[in-house]
Amino acid sequence: xxxxxxxxxxxxxxxxxxxxxxxxxxxxxxxxLSAIISAETGISSxxxxxxxxxxQDGSITFEGLKQVVKEAGNLN
Numbered sequence: 604x605x606x607x608x609x610x611x612x613x614x615x616x617x618x619x620x621x622x623x624x625x626x627x628x629x630x631x632x633x634x635x636l637s638a639i640i641s642a643e644t645g646i647s648s649x650x651x652x653x654x655x656x657x658x659q660d661g662s663i664t665f666e667g668l669k670q671v672v673k674e675a676g677n678l679n
Contacts, residue, residue, distance in 0.1 A: 605643055606679045613639060614665045624662035629654055640668070644669060645675040 605613070611652050617625045617636055630637045630649035637649050646652045657663045663671075672678045 604679055605672065607669065609667060610643070610678065611665060614668055616634045624658075624660075624664050625668070626660075626662040643675065643677045644668075644671045645677075646671070 613636060614625060617633055617640075619629050619631050619632070619662075627649055630640070634668065639649055640649075644652060646655065652671070653663060655659055656667050658667070667679065
């Protein structure tokens with residue numbers, strides 16, 4: 604279970620180009636962090652996460668990720 608601050612820190616680490624979104628490429632470049640996101644969201648793969656909750660360009664914003672983690676019951 605993560606706090607919003609911990610989730611923001613994780614998101615910022617994944618957002619390597621600092622565009623405010625995490626793309627599939629950024630998720631694949633950090634497999635350990637992707638595993639944490641999978642555990643927090645209950646979604647098994649980055650592809651599934653982005654296909655279900657990502658926007659049209661195949662990425663997810665912090666607010667989108669926060670909503671998924673909240674829906675999974677893992678946000679303090």
